[in-house]
Amino acid sequence: MLAASITLACVSAQAQEPRSAAAIDWVEWEQLPPELQEKVPAYCGGAYRPPALESSSADDAPVGEGDGRPVHITSREARYRMDETLDLSGDVRVRQGELRARSDRAQYNQSSGMLNLSGGVVSRANGVLLTGNEAEASDEGGSLTLNTARFLLHDAHMRGSAGRIKRTGEEAMRIDQAVMTTCQPGRNDWSLAASGVDLDQASGFGTARNVRLRVKDVPVMYVPWIRFPIDDRRHTGFLYPTFGSSNAGSGLFLATPFYMNLAPHYDATYTPQYIHGRGYFSELETRxxxxxxxxxxxxGFIDSDSEFESENPGMDGKRWGLDVTSDADFGGGWRGDLDYAAVSDDDYSSDLNRTLDIQQNTHLRRDGRIRYSQPGVNFSAALRGFQTIDPAIPEGRRPYNQLPRVQLDLSTSSGNWYAAQDTEYNHFWRENRNLQGMDAAVGHRLRTRPEVGWQLRGLPGFVSTSVMLDHTQYELDDIERDERFSRSVPFADVDAGLYFDRFFDVGDSFYNQTLEPRLYYVYSPEREQDGIPVFDTRLNSFNFNQLFARDRFVGGDRVGDNNRLTTALTSRVYDMDAGIERARVSLGQIHRFDDEEVALNGAGTTEERRSPYAGELVLRPLETMDLRVTGQWDADERETVRGRSQFRFHTSDYRYLFNAGHTYDADTDLEQSDVSTVLALGEQTSLIGRWLYDMENRETAGTLLGLEYSSCCWNLQLVAQRYRTRDEGLDTRFLFQIQLLGLGGSGDAQDTARDAIPGFDQRTAIRERPTPEQLRRPAQERWP
Structure with a gap:
């Protein structure tokens, strides 16, 4: 009994001259539809666009024993012999399941189930296009063998040639004497030549043996075996290596990341590195x-850091770093998050940290928190700790651990009235064996803030008023004064504003401008607080938004005395056609009626009746340009107290990007400029740069200079970076990386530029490679 049946039809179609597999589906860039031209760079020259295949019918289901499926054949001429051989000629077309094939001639043996194709053979199935002069197919399992063939893998954007190709099933293929590349037709910037290649579309992987990497047909490297992805799914395998150097004790290094796709919901990246002068260093990231x-x-872990041991006699060379982050939504309003970082020693971050998210800060934060939120109820319970990694910070200035911190906020409203109750409990602790006086204090703090208010909002403006009591109880240990005491400070405030607007035209554009005056008054009496330790309190940064803050302190250990009125004015311009804010300017000032006496470590007091003016300016005249300026101006001294400005301009495709910033603070003698850019030197080459300059000390605080070359089949990044370390020196770091597109991976050179230059990563975000579905030709261009 035959495992397959045959359907024959004769048609009058013209035979076509055979072309390479890549040339058949290649469409020049000028001929691509506009929506694809936006995703495919012009320098790629075009894209592969496979036609839609004729849908398989129900008759294509396997019949009889095995996997045999019916074979459907059409041709211009057909002759049946007595030996059960069928000769076909003239635009022969074959369909079996998902397999499609064409040729000039064919011979089918009904007894053996073998089909021989010759003359301009073209075959398609499951995103693979094959061409050759001769082919042999079997109706058992859909196998197909081509000699002297060419192939195209659409999902991998990979083309090549082979001495022999054997398709062993609908999703498996063996290629002998293969040469393959992801470069566009007519360009072999790089290619892989292999004695044998196995492609498994079910797993999305290919493996190659005896592989030679060739650049412009010149062999440059040999590897006995490689594994590479053939679609866009996540796959286990090596990512691109990174080579670089650093003069901050890291030396020359070579990193070869290995990605492991362990499960759809779980993966890991292991990065072994060799660092000259230190030894072998490993980093592991799991998600x-x-x-x-x-x-x-x-x-991150190094078993024996030889340079660290030589610089620190008597200390163990085993060094490690750990960073854990988690964010969970349990449903029903419950959430949880974790952020925990730890290192073996103070110098780990500057010496060894490469891919971990641990930054070169003075303290590493350790937070674990659970939260609950519903209308009128907000609850959180947290454990918070720190590891100080800057030995220059004295013990008395190191942060307290909060073990635990519990907060419950309740609110309700009825009409224009509302009531709220904020409650917070903390237990503060830190090592205090070498501390004295208030610096040695540890203990408990309970803070409650009941509040009642009334508010009215409408089109002309708004008005709100409230009274609040800030009550705090302490129970302390390791201090010489009373262990238990409390402090209560009442507050009363009024906030009111008006809203005026007008509409106007500029050319064909329609705009709305607003004028928003605002008054804010707050009163709270002075309470003696010099005998209260400082656990978590700081002075609020002075800016336009802080003009409307109830208190000038953040935290519960100081509550300010207030008798002040804020006057402010804001004006906005809305583009009514685009629906965005084009401009905003705000200016305000605090008027004090009494001196402010409550201090925090000697700061926070003033006898000035007027504060500096605080303002902000935001301009967005174009979708690709914006300017933000914030600052404070002292009218009495006629000088700027502090200011910050940021300007950004970019083209719509982000090939040209310019950022400029300036920061000034008279209190800390800080003045810095920050300029960064991405400048396209051509269609494929970009210059990357950043310069951070300390204007106060007239010296460079950091630089980055890089060159990036992008083609459609390989990318190159060269980055040189200098940045200030904790000891006020400048570390110099060089990174080099080359990517062969289609073989997977990413790396440090591009990540460094992305972290340093705002907007850098938008270039790839707006121009992602089109998906196979987007590239497929319309249904009317179906391939029968």
Whole structure:
């Protein structure tokens, strides 16, 4: 019994001259539709656009024993012999399941189930296009063998040639004497030549043996075996290596990341590195996605850091760093998050940290928190700790651990009236064996803030008023004064504003301008607080938004005395056609009726009746340009107290990007400029740069200079970076990376530029490679 049936039809179609597989589906860039031209760079020359295949019918289901499926054949001429051989000629077309094939001639043996094709053979199936002069197919399992063939893998954008190709099933293929590349037709910037290649479309992977990497047909490297992805799914395998150097004790290094796709919800990246002068260093990053959220774990370890041991006699050379982050949504208003970082020693971040998210800060934060939120109820419970990694910070200035911190906020409203109750409990602790006086204090703090208010909002403006009592109780240890005491400070405030607007035209554009005057008054009496330790309190930064803050302190250990009125004015311009804010300017000032006496470490007091003016300016005249300026101006001294300005301009495709910033603070003698850019030197080459300059000390605080070359089949990044370290020196770091597109991976050179230059990553975000579905030709261009 035959495992397949045959359907024959004769048609009058013209035979076509055979072309290479890549040339058949290649469409020049000028001929692509506009929506694809936006995603495909012009320098790529075009894209592969496979036609839609004729849908398989129900008759294509396997019949009889095995996997045999019916074979459908059409041709211009057909002759049946007595030996059960069928000769076909003239535009022969074959269809079996998902397999499609064409040729000039064919011979089918009904007894053996073998089909021989010759003359301009073209075959399609499951995103693979094959061409050759001769082919042999079997109706058992859909196998197909081509000699002296060419192939195209659409999902991998990979083309090549082979001495022999054997398709062993609908999703498996063996290629002998293969040469393959992801470069466009007519360009072989790089290619892989292999004695044998196995492609498994089910797993999305290919493996190659005896591989030679060739650049412009010149062999440059040999590897006995490689594994590479053939679609866009996540796959286990090596990412691109990174080579670089640093003069801050890291030396020359070579990193070869290995990505492991362990499960759809779980993966890991292991990065072994060799660092000259230190030894072998390993970093591991894992990501786990549950139904509640994602957890990331990053770990770095070196068993014996020879340079660290020589610089620190008697200290263990085993060094490590750990960073764990997690964010979970349990449902019903419950959430949880974790942020925990730790290192073996103070110098780990500057010496060894490369891919971990641990930054070169003075303190590493350790937070674990659970939260609940519903209308009128907000609850959180947290454990918060720190590891200080800057030995220059004295013990008395190191942050307290909060073990635990519990907060409950309740609110309700009825008409224009509302009531609220904020309650916060903390237990503060830190090592205090070497501390004295208030610096040695540890203990408990309970803070409650009941509030009642009334508010009215409408089109002409708004008015709100409230009274609040800030009550705090302490129970302390390790101090010489009373262990238990409390402090209560009442507050009363009024906030009111008006809203005026007008409409106007500029050419064909329609705009709305507003004028928004605002008054804010707050009163709270002075309470003696010099005998209260400072656990978590700081002075609020002075800016336009802080003009309307109830208190000048953040935290519960100081409550300010206030008798002040804020006057402010804001004007906005809305583009009514685009629906965005084009401009905003705000200016305000605090008028004090009494001296402010409550101090925090000697700061926070003033006898001035007027504060500096605080203002902000935001301009967005174009979609690709914006300017933001904030600052404070002392009218009495006629000088700027502090200011910050940021300007950004970019083209719509972000190939040209310019950022400029300036920061000034008279209190800390800080004045810095920050300029960064991405400048396209051509269609494929970009210059990357950043310069951070300390204007106060007239010296460079950091630089970055890079060159990036992008083609459609390989990318090159060269980056040189200098940045200030904790000891006020400048570290110099060089990074080099080359990517062969289609073989997977990413790396440090591009990540460094992305972190340093705002907007850098938008270039790839707005121009993602089109998906196979987007590239497929319309249904009317179906391939029968």
């Amino acid at each position: 786990y996605l549950s139904r509640f959220g994602q957890t990331d774990v990053q770990l």
